Amino acid sequence: MTGTASTRAAVREDAAVREDAGAYTRAAVELIGAADPVLGDLLVTEGDRQRATLSLVASASVAHPSVFAAQGLWTDNLTTEGAPGARYHAGAEIADEIERLAEARARHAFGATAAYVQPHCGSSANHSVVMSLLKPGDTVLSLRLDAGGHLSHGAPFSLPGRYLDVVTYGVGPDGLLDHDEIRRIARERRPRLIVTGASSYPRRIDFTAFRAIADEVGALLLADISHISGLVATGHHPSPIDVAHVTTTSTYKQLGGPRGGLILLGRDADLEVRGGVPLARHLRSAVFPFLQGTPSLGAIAAKARALDLVTTDWFRGVARGIVDDARALADELAGGGHRLVTGGTDNHMVLVDLTTHGISGLAAQDALERCGIIANRNLVPRDPRPPRLGSGLRLGANALGFLGMGPGEARTCARLVDDVLGAAVAAGGQVPEPLARRVRREVAEIRERFPGPGGDLT
Missing domain, CATH: 3.90.1150.10 (Aspartate Aminotransferase, domain 1)
Structure with missing residues (x-):
């Protein structure tokens, strides 16, 4: 017997959705093709390419058709600068409810105390956290690129890499993280922030060990779970939500969602940071107005749909x-x-x-x-x-x-x-x-x- 039983059963139950999805696709293609034949042809060609190829890309998943539909409606007609209940434009009452729904579903999916759904991508989430919590010249300790780290964790040509003192750790000869070596570097360089998480590390990450190192040197700990967030949400990888001070993730790599990011907080949501402001309140304003402008309400609606599916x-x-x-x-x-x-x-x-x-x-x-x-x-x-x-x-x-x-x-x-x-x-x-x-x-x-x-x- 091929395929996992639970997934095959779900696909069978999804037959009606698949039929509706086909109708949705055909209608969308016909609409775009009639209005813009050049763009329509390109989109059809891309669909054909995906159907004819096998994706073994580690940084992408497959979005459910209802996620596409949620993103492609009239929500992007709105300008929704600000946060729910504190917008800079009128007419945002329903937008507030959509964003609150997405936040609630993110909290539920990950067992988080607070969740912010406005980041345009995982890198935006990381930059919002890192650059708002630190000052230019502060020290960050993160995983080297050749050891599996991500550009947004402090590569020389990234935003943090240009304005912060980025110190890196690697892996041992066996390719595994060496916590003793990481602790040695942390003691020597005394970073304000330690980043854990990776884009090409194929083993479990011990978030508890990283938190112990962070506490020892008085650093904050950021866990980027963009690549493993689906496994974290379903219990196939240990969760950092109540271990790290802040957790970030993208929503498209393993959650079957739209391109976007999340910021998640657990037991440290009320920790006072710069100026005595609780961490949760600080990070809400770290996305807008600190780093981003108007959020994409269509993407937020699609995140809400995908996060609901994550709990099924x-x-x-x-x-x-x-x-x-x-x-x-x-x-x-x-x-x-x-x-x-x-x-x-x-x-x-x-x-x-x-x-x-x-x-x-x-x-x-x-x-x-x-x-x-x-x-x-x-x-x-x-x-x-x-x-x-x-x-x-x-x-x-x-x-x-x-x-x-x-x-x-x-x-x-x-x-x-x-x-x-x-x-x-x-x-x-x-x-x-x-x-x-x-x-x-x-x-x-x-x-x-x-x-x-x-x-x-x-």
Whole structure:
């Protein structure tokens, strides 16, 4: 039997929604095509591309059609600067209720004390937190990019990297976080803020250990769970909500939501920060007016819809499938002789180390794309190549779980990846066309069997 039972059942129950989604898509395409044929053709082509390819991108999920619908209505006709109950324009009474609903659903989904849903993306959420809590020149301790960190945590060309003293920590020879080394750096540099969370770290993060280090040196702790938020919400990864001072996440990477971000607070919501202001009140104003202007009410409505789905049996089945599929991907690739950073995975992602393969991550990414498999190049710890090339290939199981695939399908996907990488290594990054045609055909067969919750939307 293929696919996880709970996810397959949910997809069957979603048949009526899929039928409605098809009608919604056709109507939208006809409307746009009639009004703007050039744009309409581009959107149809993108839909065709998604249906014909297999997404193993770790930083994307598959939005339910009702999420699309919530974002594409008349809510964006409004200007809603400010917060619920404190807008700068009239006519926002219903907008207030929509935003309050999204906040309530975020609190419920994550067990949070406070939640803010206005950030345009995860990076905006991070920048709002970091730049409002610190002063220029303050020290931040965060994970290095080649060890799995994110640009918004203090890369030299990011907003925090330009105005703060960013100190980094890495991983040990085994690819794992070394808390003793992190503590040593924290004691030496005394940061005002420590950032934990990653974009390419395939193992569980011990938020409690990070909080102990932060408390020891008098630092605040920010946990960015953008990549694991769906697993956190469903209990497949420990939650930082009541451990870190602040938690941030994107809403599209693993929550099946629109592009956007959240700021979440737990037991430290009432902690007094700069000027004696409670942390929760400080962060509400950190988004607007400190960093952003008018929020997208359409995106907030879509977040409300996605966050409601996060608490359903359907989504719990998706999350379980993501974890199982990622382990199957890792096991199959490791069994095929590929070196994996940390040797495996505890979450949704698998990071393949290509340093001994003779090709770059970019070459591997391009070879897979030619065969209808979408992944992305990535740095690996102590990578000898620059970020634009990378020596790693990052694979993720988010889309597999949302599409209802199980470990059997994940192993099939891994074998296809192995076939392509083997051919690319043998041919200096190129893939023979007969192999590319065969893989594209198999990908199309898999996608036809697993169209996803949105049917022809995905």
